[in-house]
Amino acid sequence: MISYNKLWKKLIDLGMKKKDLKDATGIGSTTMSKLNNNEPVSMDVMLKICIALNCNIGDVMDVVL
Numbered sequence: 419m420i421s422y423n424k425l426w427k428k429l430i431d432l433g434m435k436k437k438d439l440k441d442a443t444g445i446g447s448t449t450m451s452k453l454n455n456n457e458p459v460s461m462d463v464m465l466k467i468c469i470a471l472n473c474n475i476g477d478v479m480d481v482v483l
């Protein structure tokens with residue numbers, strides 16, 4: 419299972435909303451829905467998020483065992 423709780427915390431720390439992330443990365447509504455529901459998204463999407471937030475993938479997601 420995947421958790422994007424770190425992503426949501428990072429957005430709060432940066433004073434951003436989910437819409438701001440969507441606009442900054444160009445990801446679609448379906449992908450945002452997947453993120454909201456802790457569903458897997460492509461590495462391309464994760465790369466866009468990391469570039470937009472200037473962070474590493476471990477800063478925005480966890481794999482929950």
